[in-house]
Amino acid sequence: MNKDIKEILISEEKINEMVTRIAAEIDRDYKGKNLVLVCILKGSIAFMGDLMKKVTIPTEIDCMKVSSYGAGTESSVQINIVLDLIRPDLSECDILIVEDIIDSGRTLKYLTGYLLHKGARSVKTCTLLDKPSRRVVELTPDYVGCEIPDEFVVGYGLDYAEKYRALPYVGVLKPEIYSE
Ligand code: IMP
Numbered sequence: 274m275n276k277d278i279k280e281i282l283i284s285e286e287k288i289n290e291m292v293t294r295i296a297a298e299i300d301r302d303y304k305g306k307n308l309v310l311v312c313i314l315k316g317s318i319a320f321m322g323d324l325m326k327k328v329t330i331p332t333e334i335d336c337m338k339v340s341s342y343g344a345g346t347e348s349s350v351q352i353n354i355v356l357d358l359i360r361p362d363l364s365e366c367d368i369l370i371v372e373d374i375i376d377s378g379r380t381l382k383y384l385t386g387y388l389l390h391k392g393a394r395s396v397k398t399c400t401l402l403d404k405p406s407r408r409v410v411e412l413t414p415d416y417v418g419c420e421i422p423d424e425f426v427v428g429y430g431l432d433y434a435e436k437y438r439a440l441p442y443v444g445v446l447k448p449e450i451y452s453e
């Protein structure tokens with residue numbers, strides 16, 4: 274285990290089970306629709322990569338990157354789009370936003386409104402992890418891997434100061450690492 278990790282919260286095996294279950298739910302719900310999976314960079318890269326391989330219905334993929342004002346472990350207040358979708362016309366798209374984790378809910382609430390405003394036929398949300406106790410705005414994801422307590426986690430795409438994204442599991446960072 275990485276020396277900066279206090280404990281493994283979600284093992285590779287558990288992640289695999291969650292992703293398999295969500296993919297089956299998407300297969301069931303999006304049959305006959307024009308599914309576009311939108312990966313929110315960079316945190317959702319690992320989840321997106323695994324999820325898209327397990328979804329068996331036809332799907333398009335796209336990416337967006339948002340920046341939030343305020344770094345570190347604090348949740349975002351101001352959200353800016355750093356990279357927009359490559360696809361220009363969303364009028365026939367049933368978008369499913371793929372996110373790594375929901376904290377305050379601001380990112381997904383903003384993105385849902387933005388993509389609907391851009392003309393998407395439907396917009397739903399999918400997250401691997403959810404911290405419902407941290408919610409500031411009203412946002413209930415349509416697909417969830419699992420809920421976690423209010424702890425700062427890294428791995429499987431999630432970072433602290435751009436580190437730990439490549440870990441294959443989700444772990445709790447030792448508090449002394451981010452309070453240094
Ligand atoms: P929200 O807009 O407050 O819901 O923030 C969601 C974003 O905050 C996620 O996409 C992550 O980038 C980041 N985030 C929230 N909690 C954590 C965490 O425990 N570890 C790493 N990143 C986190």
Ligand code: MG
Pocket residue numbers: 313314315316317373374
């Ligand atoms: Mg993120």
